Amino acid sequence: MHSHIKSSDTNTPLITLVGPPNSGKTTLYNYLSGKKSKTVNYPGSTVNYSVSKILSKHEVNADILDSPGIISLVPTSPDEKVSVDTLYEHPKYGNPDIVIVTVDASQLSRHLYLVKQLIDSNFNLIVVVTMIDILKRNNKDIDIIKLSSVLGCCVVKFDGRNGDGIKELLEKTRDKIMGLAKEEKISPIAKFKIDKDKLLLSYKHIEEIENDVIIDKVLGKNGRIDIASLNENLVVLNNRRPFVKPDEKTLKLDKIFLHRYWGLAIFFIVMSFTFTAIFWIAQPLMDWINGGFENLSDFSSGLLGDNLFSDLISGGLIPGLGSVLVFLPQILILFLILEMLEDSGYLARGAMLVDKPLSLIGLNGRSFVPMLSGFACAIPAAMAARTIANKKERFLTIFILPLMSCSARIPVYALLVAFLTPKDKPYLGGIFFTLIYLFSIASSLVVAAIVNKFRDRIVKEKEDSSFIIELPAYRKPKLTVNLRNAYKNAKEYIKKAGPVILILSFALWALTTFPNYNPNIPDSDKLPAEEVNSLKNSERLSGSYAAMMGKFIEPVMKPMGMDWRIGVSLVATFAAREVFVSSLALIFKVTDDDETNHNSLLTAMEEAKSDDTGQKLFTTSTTIGLVIFFVFAMQCLSTIAISKKETGGWKIPILQIVVFTSLAYVLTVIVVNGLKAMGVS
C-alpha cells in the first residue's frame, strides 16, 4: 500500500533524494533521470525540488525527486524548508516511499548527523556514499559493509565523476521497491526538535562509527605502526579527536584569495573583469552576426519585392530580431564567466568577503550569489535568495534584485553606449559599459541602505541574522561543461525572449504603419523618388496609431527631454526590456541601408530631430538619461511575479514598482536637465 497521494493516478513509487549541501545529490539525480540539472561547487546551488521519472534503461519504475541541501531535519532557511517539506508533507507527493541520502565520504562525521536523524525518523533509507575519490586522495578508505551493519541500513558507493556504483544502487532500489508491495508502509515520525544533550550524544555515536569504518592506509603501512599515528590514537582515547587538515591546495589558494587586503583587491578585479569582458571579447562575434542579418534582410526584400508583406518581413521582423540577437555573444560570455566562477568554488569565498559590508546595510553575505546571478536574470536570482535564513535580509535582497543589470539590458546599454562613444575612441565603450554596471551596483547598495532604515515597518521578524557557510575545495572549472551550460542558458534566453520580441515587433510594426499606410504626398511627381519615399515614411508614422497613443504620453516624456517616439519604445519595454532596441529600429525606420542594422540605427538616432523644436532628439544628455531610466525602472512582469511568489505577498512587488519606476522617472528628469544646465548638449 502506498499512502502518498499523487496528482497522477499511477502508483509509481516516489524516491526522494536528500543530503547535506554539496554532497552530490544533483549529480546522482542527473544520472538517474538523464536530466542535466545544474551542479555547482557552492553549497546551496539547488533551491527548489524537481521531480522526474527514472530513465527506463535503469529498469526501475519510480519517480525521483531532487531537493536542496539540508544539515538536519530542523530547517533554518526556506530552501531547507523545501526539502524537509518534501520528506513529510509535500502537497502534491505526500511523503516518499524510499529516501536516498547522499553522504560525502570525506565529511563522514558531519554528514552522518543527518543520516542518523533520518534513521531515527523511520524513513525507508538507502545511504549513498559519494566523493570516495577525495577520501582516497588523502590516503584513506571506507569500509562500506561495516558502515551498513553499524547503521543498520542499506549503504552503497557512488562516484559522481563517472557513475561507478550506479548498478548496485539500482539493484538495492529494486529490492526496496519489491519490499514496498509486501510491507505496510510506516509513516515517518513527525519533526522533532533535538536538544543539545541529544545532539552531542548523537555526534559521539557518529564519531565512533567513523573510527570504525574509515581505514587509514598510512597507519598500517609496512606492517609497522608509526609514532605519529600512534599519538593520534592516544588523542582519541583522551576524548579529543584528531585534527584533520582540509585540502592542501585549497588552503594554499585561500591564503591568496582570502588574504586580508589582497583578497578584496582580487575580488574587485574578478568582478570588473567579468563586466568588461562582456563588452570587449564579444565584439568580433557581434560584427559577424550583424553581417548575417543584414544579408538576410537584403535577400528577403529582393525576393519579396516592394509590397506590404515585404516591408513587414524585411523591414520589421528581420531587423527587429537581428537587433536583439546581435547581443547573444555578450550574453553567452556573461553566462560562461558566471559558470566558471560557480564551478571553481570561489563564490562561497566572495560571499564571505562581502558579508561584513553587506550586513551593514541590512543584507547578508549570502545575498552575494543571488545578486551576481541577477546580472543574468532576476528570476533565478530571486529563487537563489532562499538560502538566506533571515526574512528581512531575504526580502531586502529580493527587493534590490531588479537593480542588477540583467542580461536583457545588455542590448539596450550596448546601443546607448555605442551612441555615446566617440568614433575615434572606441576603447571608451568598454569603460562606459563597466561604469554603468558599477553605477547600478552602487545604486542598489544605496537603495538597500535607505530601505533598510524602514525594515522594521516592512517586515516583522526577530533579529537572528547569521552567516555560516562551508567553503568548498577549489576545483579547476571544466571548460567543456561550462561551455555547454552557457550555451544551454543562452538558448533558454532566446526561447523565452524570442517569441515576445517577435510578437512585439510585429505589433509595433502594425501600429506604426497603419491606418495611414499610403499617405498622399502633394507634388510627388516633381520630387525625386528618394525624397518621396522618405516623406511618405514620416507621414505614415505621424498619422499612425502609435503616434496617436504616443501623443497621449508625450507630456510625461517632455520633462525627460524625449518625444513620443521614444515614449512608445519605452512603453513597449515594460513587456521585455530588449524590445527597446527593435522598436527604436522600427520607429526610426531603418531598413535597407548599406550599413549594418546596428550602425544604421545609430545614424538614424543621430539624425532624429524633435518635431516641434527641430533640435536633435538623441543628445549626450538624453542618452545618459535613458541609461539612468533603464538602471532603475521596474520593467519586467516576470520579476514582479517572482517577487510576489518568493515573498508570499504583494507588498514587496508593489513597493518595487512604485519605488523603482518613480525613481527612474525623477532621476532621469534631474540628470537630463542637470546635464543640459551644465552645458552638455
Place this chain on the structure above:
Amino acid sequence: MRRADELSIGERAVIKDVDNSHPSAHRILEIGFTPGQEIELLNCSVFNDPLAFAIRGTIIAIRKKEAHCIHI
C-alpha cells in the same frame, strides 16, 4: 575562558563548549563544532569578520559573533 573569535590566524584549539548566546548556536553545533573537536583559525576577512575555521577536514566560515559562543 577564551573564545574562538580570540584565536589568531594559524592557531589551533580544542572546543570546550558552545553556549547559547547567539540564535545560531544550535546550527553551529549541528554543523560539527562540538566539544572535543579541534579547530584552527585559517583566515579572516578584510574587516576581521567573518572567520574561516578548519574543522573536521573542511573549511567553514562563520561570523565573529557566532564564533564568540564557541568556548575553547
